[in-house]
Amino acid sequence: MAQNVRNVSQTEEVSSTRRVIAASSVGTLIEWYDFYIFGTLAKIISEQFFPKDNPTAALLATLATFAAGFVIRPFGALFFGRLGDLIGRKYTFLVTLVIMGGSTFAIGLVPGYKTIGFFAPAIVFILRLLQGLALGGEYGGAATYVAEHSPAGQRGFWTSFIQTTATLGLFLALGVILVVRQTLGVETFSDWGWRIPFILSALLVGVSVFIRMRMSESPMFVKMKKEGKTSANPLAESFKQKDNLKMVLIALLGATAGQGVVWYTGQFYALSFLQNACNVEFVQSNVIISIALLIGTPFFIVFGALSDKIGRKYIMMAGMLIAVISYKPIYQAMYDEAALKTKVEMVDKTTVETKEAVKGTDNVTTTVTKKTYEDGTTYKETVKLTVPIDLVKKAELAAADKLKPETKKEVTLPQNSYYKMIGFVLIQVIFVTMVYGPIAAFLVEIFPTRIRYTSMSLPYHIGNGVFGGLVPLISTRLVEATRPAPGLPPADPLAGLMYPILIASVSFVIGMLYISNKTNNMDVE
């Protein structure tokens, strides 16, 4: 009889934890989706809202693309983390969800620069900042909420579901964009179709808010509040007290900084490398990343659960170490797989087509060269030269050396290379799952309940938003530095890996030396 009662109670507990995980994860996934569609559509957004000939607007474009990741996410972590420790987890991350959904939806409705001028980039800039603030508050809340509902000894397993949401959010963003783009066609998509993924967010957020409204507050927070043990000033307690500050620093330098660069390299830099260094065609490169993300996602749960058995530290550190050692060979193999100079061209199949058209006040000459290679690779090069019809304007541009053609290179890989590329990206996604799967449980366990939301959010968002978020910018810059002259290929296309390798190496040494592996069964009180 007693055994039956215990079994029923355990079943109810698991079922309740599952509901908590589902409700938290759906909301967090949608927040990541909202955040990533802006990044993925950054080029179209810059064309719609930021005119190239206005330097102030161009500056705003750059800041809007990066500011949320660099500066605002940690501020969101501080602001909402404090609220979460003062008034509760449930209401705080409900607010972040509404702010994120509202800003994303609004971006989809903002008229372009042609209609409202400078207000367009200014509004988009503010909305992007709001997105960053909301994201800064969301993750810590969701991870804390789930961890505080999870039974001791299974925290790695249950929180790993929250860890899947960032990758699934990226997958969802890429999927929605590809489907809308393929359905509407490239031109319509660039014209107005790009707004659909933003507007769709309102529906997703509406569903998620409905689910979250029905959730109860974290039991640990409720207990702490009843006992009057909540922190009066979580910010001061987190960062002014030595015992907490030292844990914030170790979490940042020994874990989240390395995790952040591995995360961004394995997913974002891999996509950028495929498109810019390997010139792999837009749809194919996105599909490669999407498939690798989908296959790799279950490993978040595998490593999260494993961390309950063997500890968080060695799984995260192993992920960083293997990433540091293998990044160069993996990226070299990706580069070689798409390199045309090692392939044999079927010259008789080469076609060259030139078209001339008048667009507004310009003459546009487009030359398309298509090549086929023996292994099935196809290469398309589009050279577009825009020359003003007005002779005076033409002479001015020629004098300023601005009459340069735009060149677009697209490599479409054959099936064999395509699968290999998925494999190369998948290996990197596995590294991501090793460093990222156990990290929520690790962060939750090193801080006390009264200041947990604030304390864990800041190192997480500095590690991911700043160290990780800077990977595309710094790595691209390092590659550009090896380019002998504009228009020529870079001397070292792998130079960009130096930044993630360096950060992950330092993080690995600090983590190995100073992080304890004995946190996995610690009681979260």
Add this chain to the structure above:
Amino acid sequence: MSAIKKMFGILWSLMGVGIIPLVIMQAMKEIAAKPSEENWIFWSIVIVVLMPIISFSLIIFGVFALKGEYDVLE
């Protein structure tokens, strides 16, 4: 292990201090060679956002490590 942690503490602090002049000198060199808007934005982000975070966190972390604050975490 405790001695190694403390010894590395000195290294982290020195790295934190050393990064500041290195980054500023590199920024000045690159901006002087090519004072483009791109260069200004890139180095502003590095100097205003990334460098202070790396530098100050390494310095404070190093001091804590040197004082043996992390010795209890085994």
